[in-house]
Amino acid sequence: MAPVPHLTPRPAAAAKGPVESGRPGDGLPGFRRSLGEFATGVTVITAAVDGVPYGMTSNSFASVSLDPPLVLWSIRRESTSFAAFSACTHFAVNVLAHDQMDLSQRFARSGPDKFVDLAYTEGGGAAPLFDDVAARFECRRTEAFDGGDHLILMGEVETFCRYDRQPLLFAKGRYAVAVDHPDTRVVTEPAPKADARGIDNQPLAHLTARAYSVMASRLEKGRKTAGLGLSLMQARLLKAAHTYPGATLGDLLPELFLDFNASLDVLESVVDLGLVTVDADGKVHLTGEGEARILSIVEHARFSEEVLLQGIAREDLAATQRVLSRIIEQQF
Missing domain, CATH: 2.30.110.10 (Electron Transport, Fmn-binding Protein; Chain A)
Known part of the structure; x- marks a missing residue:
């Protein structure tokens, strides 16, 4: 991948105005993000x-x-x-x-x-x-x-x-699944009750994805409150670059859960923020500021997890960590 060109920061939009606007030739990443609003x-x-x-x-x-x-x-x-x-x-x-x-x-x-x-x-x-x-x-x-x-x-x-x-x-640059819109539910039809057995019988991969979704949503809200100034995907890319130093964007795709174009948008945004650089071989490197930012994100994530996971027995959390660690190790 060729080095990512520097992008001019976009001015903040008015509260009720568009987040981005302009002509496609003025900024392809913004145009591509706008196209991504079409699911x-x-x-x-x-x-x-x-x-x-x-x-x-x-x-x-x-x-x-x-x-x-x-x-x-x-x-x-x-x-x-x-x-x-x-x-x-x-x-x-x-x-x-x-x-x-x-x-x-x-x-x-x-x-x-x-x-x-x-x-x-x-x-x-x-x-x-x-x-x-x-x-x-x-x-x-x-x-x-x-x-x-x-x-x-x-x-x-x-x-x-x-x-x-x-x-x-x-x-919006990420994978999703379809759920019924709440406005389509028949008013006289009661909402189905949660079935604990249904949750227990789901494949581990599905439960892991659902649990991650819950945790990621809470962490993203916390990042905004704490003023860390990064989206979920930006933070995920920084963490991937920190875990796999010198990897290309293509190498990092499995960690991002995005296609190449959407991942490129995220990469361009963190390059613009001065958090990463891309060398002539397409390898992604964290800058000093990027290293400091990811350490802050990890510290905040650990604090947020303590709050989110309180009430769950320590032995259960330890067992979960062991299982997830073994699964991750199997990719090598």
């Missing part, structure tokens, strides 16, 4: 050319027509998979389910080893098809259109399938 699903588009499978994460997928059944998506011209997708005759759209964030992150990275040790079957044109998705569309490519720095690919859906699974969503 989308997450797909992995796949194809095969000369017997070689290709795949990439995309949220540009959209339905065009029911009759004939047409869909489209777009690929960045600088993508390493551009030549393959621009030459393919068929492609498949794998609409990811809520628990397939790891699959999204795998195909958001560049590299030739995306399909290593990954189970899949072949659909039309030998395009890879994944199991446990929310939906899937096998398409014959029909047309391609110039889309500026992207190429827009249109395809006619030849077969489709849908499963009883919740989709994975992406909004």
Whole structure:
């Protein structure tokens, strides 16, 4: 990754005015963040050319027509998979389910080893098809259109399938899941009661994600109150850079739970704050101010955890720490 250019700080917006505004050419990160306000699903588009499978994460997928059944998506011209997708005759759209964030992150990275040790079957044109998705569309490519720095690919859906699974969503630069809006609940219908057995029976990964969400929300509120001046994602990037010194942004993606473009926005913001630098090899380094800031964040997090976790037996917390530490160690 090339060094991130310095960005001019944006003036604070009025309380009821826009957070950011302007022309796209004046500041692409702000324009990209504004586009991120439109929530989308997450797909992995796949194809095969000369017997070689290709795949990439995309949220540009959209339905065009029911009759004939047409869909489209777009690929960045600088993508390493551009030549393959621009030459393919068929492609498949794998609409990811809520628990397939790891699959999204795998195909958001560049590299030739995306399909290593990954189970899949072949659909039309030998395009890879994944199991446990929310939906899937096998398409014959029909047309391609110039889309500026992207190429827009249109395809006619030849077969489709849908499963009883919740989709994975992406909004505001982060992954999300769908929940019913409170205004859609029927007034005469009582809210369902929490089922302790349902919580106990959930997979550990789901419980860990839910617990993290609760803790992260409390910590972010605390950071704002304490005047630490960083968002959750900025703090997470600093902590990742502190844990893995000299890593590239691509290396840090698994720690950020964001796609590359959203992570780049976060990186640019902390570069602008003088907390990190990016060298000519794309390696991220904390500055002296960044080191001091992350130490303050860690100290604040520990204090906040003591308040948040009070009432939980110490032996239970110790057991939880041991389990989580063992899980983390298994990645190496």
